[in-house]
Amino acid sequence: MIAVDGLIKDFGRTRAVAGVSFDVAAGEVMGLLGPNGSGKTTIMRILTGFFPPTAGSVAIDGLDVERHPLAVRERIGYLPENVVLYPDLTVMRFLRFCAEVKGVPAAARRARLDEVLAACGLTEVAGKLIGKLSKGYRQRVGIAQAIMHRPRVLILDEPTVGLDPRQIIEIRTLIKALAGSTTVLLSTHILPEVSMTCGRVIIIDYGRIIAEDTALGLTQRVRGSDETRVRVVGPRVDVLAALATIAGIDELREEATTDGAIAVVARSTRGDDLRRDIAALVVGRGWGLVEMRPLAMSLEDLFVRLVRDDRDAAA
Amino acid sequence: MRTLALVRKELASYFAGPLVYVVIGAFLCATGLQFYTTLNSYVTIGFGLNILEHFWEEFFVNYIAFYLLIVVPLFTMRLIAEERRLGTIELLYTYPLRDREIMLAKFAACLVVFLLFVAGTLLYPAIVYAIQPFDPRPFLARYLGTVLFLASCIACGLFISSLTESQVIASSCTFVVLLLFWILTWNEAAVSTSLVTVLSQVSTFDHFHAFATGVIDARDCLYFVFFIALFLFLTLRSMESRQWRGRR
Numbered sequence: 407m408i409a410v411d412g413l414i415k416d417f418g419r420t421r422a423v424a425g426v427s428f429d430v431a432a433g434e435v436m437g438l439l440g441p442n443g444s445g446k447t448t449i450m451r452i453l454t455g456f457f458p459p460t461a462g463s464v465a466i467d468g469l470d471v472e473r474h475p476l477a478v479r480e481r482i483g484y485l486p487e488n489v490v491l492y493p494d495l496t497v498m499r500f501l502r503f504c505a506e507v508k509g510v511p512a513a514a515r516r517a518r519l520d521e522v523l524a525a526c527g528l529t530e531v532a533g534k535l536i537g538k539l540s541k542g543y544r545q546r547v548g549i550a551q552a553i554m555h556r557p558r559v560l561i562l563d564e565p566t567v568g569l570d571p572r573q574i575i576e577i578r579t580l581i582k583a584l585a586g587s588t589t590v591l592l593s594t595h596i597l598p599e600v601s602m603t604c605g606r607v608i609i610i611d612y613g614r615i616i617a618e619d620t621a622l623g624l625t626q627r628v629r630g631s632d633e634t635r636v637r638v639v640g641p642r643v644d645v646l647a648a649l650a651t652i653a654g655i656d657e658l659r660e661e662a663t664t665d666g667a668i669a670v671v672a673r674s675t676r677g678d679d680l681r682r683d684i685a686a687l688v689v690g691r692g693w694g695l696v697e698m699r700p701l702a703m704s705l706e707d708l709f710v711r712l713v714r715d716d717r718d719a720a721a
Numbered sequence: 722m723r724t725l726a727l728v729r730k731e732l733a734s735y736f737a738g739p740l741v742y743v744v745i746g747a748f749l750c751a752t753g754l755q756f757y758t759t760l761n762s763y764v765t766i767g768f769g770l771n772i773l774e775h776f777w778e779e780f781f782v783n784y785i786a787f788y789l790l791i792v793v794p795l796f797t798m799r800l801i802a803e804e805r806r807l808g809t810i811e812l813l814y815t816y817p818l819r820d821r822e823i824m825l826a827k828f829a830a831c832l833v834v835f836l837l838f839v840a841g842t843l844l845y846p847a848i849v850y851a852i853q854p855f856d857p858r859p860f861l862a863r864y865l866g867t868v869l870f871l872a873s874c875i876a877c878g879l880f881i882s883s884l885t886e887s888q889v890i891a892s893s894c895t896f897v898v899l900l901l902f903w904i905l906t907w908n909e910a911a912v913s914t915s916l917v918t919v920l921s922q923v924s925t926f927d928h929f930h931a932f933a934t935g936v937i938d939a940r941d942c943l944y945f946v947f948f949i950a951l952f953l954f955l956t957l958r959s960m961e962s963r964q965w966r967g968r969r
Contacts, residue, residue, distance in 0.1 A: 454815040457963050479817040486815075490808040494737040495730070503733075506726030507816050535737075551812070 407432040407559055407589040408453065413462035415448050415613075422448040423459070424613040430606075432558075435585045437604030437621075438593040441713070445613035446593040447487050450563050453591070454484045466559055480509065483557035487564050487593075489548035493537025497528055497547055500536060501554065508555035518554070526550040527576065542573040549580065553588075560584060562592040566599060578603050597706055600624070609712055616716040624708065633701035634674070636684055637667045640693030646670070648691060652683050667696050724822045724829075727813075731830030735796075741834060744792055749841045755784040756845045773855060774935070777846075781863050781933040782926070785842055786870055789835070790899050793871070796834065797878025798892035800827045801960070806886045820960045824879070824953065831875050839867055859935025866932020869945035870925060874899050876952035883959040899925075 408430040415423040423445045430436045438446050452459045453466070455475045464471040466478045492500055501522065505515050523529045526546040531539060536547060545568065552560060565581065566574045581590060581603050594600060600607050601621045609617040638645050645668050650658055657673040674680045681698060688695045735741050763776045804810040813823050846860055878895040885891050905924035909917050921927040925948070928941040 451811075456811055456814050476817050476819065479815055482815065484812075484815045486808065486811045488808065491812075492730075492734060492807075492809055494734050499730070499733050503726055503730040504816075506729075507723050507818060509723075509817065 407434075407467055408436075408591060409463075409465040410449075410453070411463050411465075413449065413452060413464065414460045415445075415452060415457075416460045422613050423452070425462070426610065426613070426615055427462075428608055428615065428618065430589055430591055432589055433586045434606060435581065435590040435592070435604045437600040437607040438591060438610065439595070439597065439600055439607055439709070440593075440610040441595055444611050446610065447563055448613075449610075450484070450561050450591070450593060453561055454482055455479060480555070481558045483552035483555065483560045485548045485552045485560075485562045485565055487567075489545060491536045491544060491547055491551075494535065496533055496535055497523075497539070497550075498532040500547065501550055504551040504554045510555055522550045522554055525553070525580065541568045542570060545569055545573070545577070549577065553584070556588075558589060560588050560590045560592075562590065564594060565592055566594070566596065574599075597709055609709065611713050611716060614716075617712050634672050634681055634684070635661075635669065635697070635699055635701050636672065636688075636695070637663065637669045637697040638688050638693050639667045639696055640688075640691070642668050644691075645688075645693060648687055649684065652680070652687065654680060667694075671701065723818055724826045727818065727823065727826035728830045728833070731826060732833060735830065735834050740795070741837075744795060745838055745841060748788055748792055748838055749844075751788055752784050752842060752845070756780060759784070760849075773849070773853075774859075777859070777863065777935075778930075778933045780845070781867065782930055785839075785867060786929055786933075787903070789838065789867070789871055790874060790903060791896070792838070793835070793874040793899065794878055794892040794895035796831055797875055797882050797895055798888040799882070800831060800879050801883040801956075802885050802888050802891045806888070814963070821957055824956050824960060828872075828875060828879055828953065831879070832872055835871050835875065836868070839864065839871065842867075862932050862935045862937045865937060866929050866941070869932075869942065869949075870929050873925060873945050873948040873952075876949040876956070877902075880952045880956040880959065883956050902926075 408428075410429070411427050413423050413426040414421070426445075426449060428436075438449065440446050451457055453464055453471065455471045455478055458472050467481050469478050469481075471478050495503075498519070501519055502515070505519060510518050520529075523532055526549055528543070528546055528550060531543055536544060539547065545565070549562070549565065552562065562581070566577050569577065578599070581592065584590060585605075592603065601624065604621050606620050607618070607624055608615055636649070646658070646660065649655070649670060649672065652672075655672045655674050659671045659673070661669040661671060663669045672680065672684070681700070684698065685695060759780055760776055763772050801810070804813065846857070849855070850857070874895075877898055878891070881895045881898065882888075882891045885894075902923070902925040904926065906917060906920045906927055912920070922944075925945075928944045931938050931941045
């Protein structure tokens with residue numbers, strides 16, 4: 407549904423996008439992940455035909471964005487980053503304008519407007535000026551205008567930024583409900599969002615793709631490196647020495663505590679039985695095992711590592 | 722159809738805020754005051770035989786057209802500059818709208834608003850007509866000229882608004898450019914006669930003046946049509962500039 411090939415975009419001497427290629431299949435939800443300024447918004451703006459690429463091509467539903475701009479825009483719903491709408495229009499007036507411009511037939515317009523207002527939870531603010539709405543409501547108006555004409559492709563630039571946790575859940579539910587019937591490409595720099603909403607993820611940095619994986623694959627990469635945090639009450643030197651004897655611990659790192667217990671993070675690639683060994687050892691010596699929990703590597707850690715590895719490789 | 726939808730949205734934006742009402746009020750107060758005082762001085766002092774003809778000529782040139790020239794930049798400054806500053810231009814550029822549809826809708830909506838200004842001035846000839854009926858045909862020329870001049874000012878303002886994100890820059894530059902076109906031939910003594918002939922062809926003042934005397938000349942009409950077309954063309958090129966920026 408979305409085919410991006412060899413995309414390059416220069417702004418003056420700055421190369422914002424440096425050769426990006428990917429495909430998104432119909433009905434798929436694809437996440438575009440990257441730090442701020444990595445080129446996510448630029449890629450999305452090229453996809454929507456806001457400006458053309460310096461080199462490379464983009465096809466939406468088999469139509470080249472540059473050659474068939476109007477046909478492509480009819481198929482796309484786009485939520486820009488930091489969505490700012492016309493502050494002096496009411497929600498209803500603005501959405502009616504969207505429906506008219508995006509070619510929702512006059513006979514079906516009223517019903518479609520009500521449907522979209524309800525889906526985005528905007529029914530009760532339909533008569534309010536957009537400028538008077540809270541950030542969360544404005545974001546929902548932005549999503550409402552994007553889905554108004556039932557686009558085949560939905561491009562959402564940071565759809566949940568600036569929303570409170572309840573609103574974030576609502577927006578995610580909305581996106582998930584659209585998956586299957588609509589192809590969605592969404593960008594974010596919030597990692598858990600990707601695993602919750604996206605089937606596949608592209609990680610970009612400095613305008614290049616540094617990783618492409620399924621959400622499941624990403625989660626598995628995260629599990630690959632296991633750290634266990636243990637807190638023990640006992641003589642410090644003995645505890646540390648004893649723990650060091652356990653086979654399979656790659657690294658032992660002591661952490662500061664405030665309650666007198668000894669806190670140690672053990673890194674190992676062995677898996678679950680490490681914890682069993684630690685527990686047996688501590689209890690066997692008669693020390694107190696206050697806490698033991700696996701420290702799963704977070705998506706943030708993975709992301710930081712991917713970006714760092716990539717930059718190291720480039721250097 | 723899509724263009725009309727955009728025109729309606731633009732009009733909704735205009736009338737949602739107080740600017741239109743305030744400026745129309747101020748415009749009618751100012752022209753109304755000039756109407757009263759100027760007509761009074763013509764009647765009491767008298768300037769030649771055809772007092773009314775000369776009065777209307779001066780009233781349309783010095784007051785209606787000139788006051789319009791002053792208020793047009795206040796409205797055209799936001800046309801594209803504000804959309805760019807707010808970021809809403811990104812919505813328009815990614816909706817199924819052609820650039821020329823966006824441009825024409827903005828131009829048309831602004832023109833509609835200013836037609837209200839012009840319609841308000843119909844009051845003045847109506848008052849005089851109620852006291853002393855006259856041949857209304859010269860007013861066809863005066864109002865045709867006013868609308869053409871107005872559309873020219875809007876086209877120029879639209880173009881300048883498309884060049885910047887700052888409304889202050891847009892309005893001040895538009896005012897300066899419009900004023901320049903207006904006063905181009907005012908100091909005829911300062912330049913050679915051959916230069917004045919050229920300048921008077923370019924000046925909006927000279928072409929409007931013919932209309933104000935009650936004459937419709939095809940050359941004056943063509944001048945304004947060309948003026949409008951030129952600035953609309955430049956606006957379109959300016960909007961399309963995002964297509965070639967960042968290209969090699």
